Amino acid sequence: MKSLLGKKIGMTQVFDEGGNMVPVTVIEAGPCVVTQLKTTQNDGYDAIQIGFGSLKKINKPKKGHLKGSSSRYLREFRVSKPLEYKVGQEIKLEIFKPGDILAVSGISIGKGFAGTIKRHHYARGPMSHGSKSHRIPGSIGGGTTPGRVYKGKGMAGRMGGERVTVPNLSVVNIDKAKNIILLKGAVPGKPGNLLELHKVGSAPSVDLNKKAEAKK
């Protein structure tokens, strides 16, 4: 399994080996602890559960489950052979190296109740010359035929605060001692957001066979 949990720290810019400035997201990733093994016999599927972060107070049920560690966040990742791992084993940033391609998932920033322009990129109406249709969505469909509004029609509503996966972020640098990883590009959420990091390939040319393997 080439996945880790991490915390978004923020963004900055660094120079790469070629001297070019690269926009990077700084993520504190790992160390993660294996907290549970799930097998087909027991649970119907193969996966491992890993924990990240720390808790000051742990209630008794969680204490029994964590067996010594104090993970705040628990997430499951599918693996083909969960018995290769041990409960209590640490997974660190060593599983990634600069040049790898990662996919990062997290909860995006909540935008609240947003209109159609922000939520669905609709065009705005004229702001002047007697126009009153400044930010309205416009027509939402036909008349007597079909006599209803089609399902999936873009309208105003809650935006953001949902799980988003950003594919194709390359690893710029790794600080193993500090558990810091730098990825080229932006990731969902604000600083402090919990992120899942999955390795999906390695640079410079993404080998499709390896990509399929990593997905397994």
Added chain:
Amino acid sequence: MGIIGDIEEAQKKKETPKFKVGDTVKVFSKIVEGGKERVQGFEGIVIKRQGASNRKNFTVRRLVQGVGVERTFPLHSPKLVDVKVLRSGKVRRAKLYYLRERIGSRATRVEEGKESK
């Protein structure tokens, strides 16, 4: 300092060339041409300096055949070799955008000032 501050600090050069807005400078930067690396010079007036930490940069403006050309260099870039001050200028603005509207010799004229320390 925070984690990001440490990363930025590590990117900074120990010493950067000293120059001010209004100075006429020659900037030496590395460029890759046909697989080979060489140093290229760019001469002009510094019209702005901006940014903080490792993101500091400056813009140099010059006239090439009557057409204004501006290039922005990151101050801490490993590609930036040196900045030589040819003539120090005395200006009353932090940003010399007014030079963009000027034509002819007035576009490159900046009063001579004290040597920057």
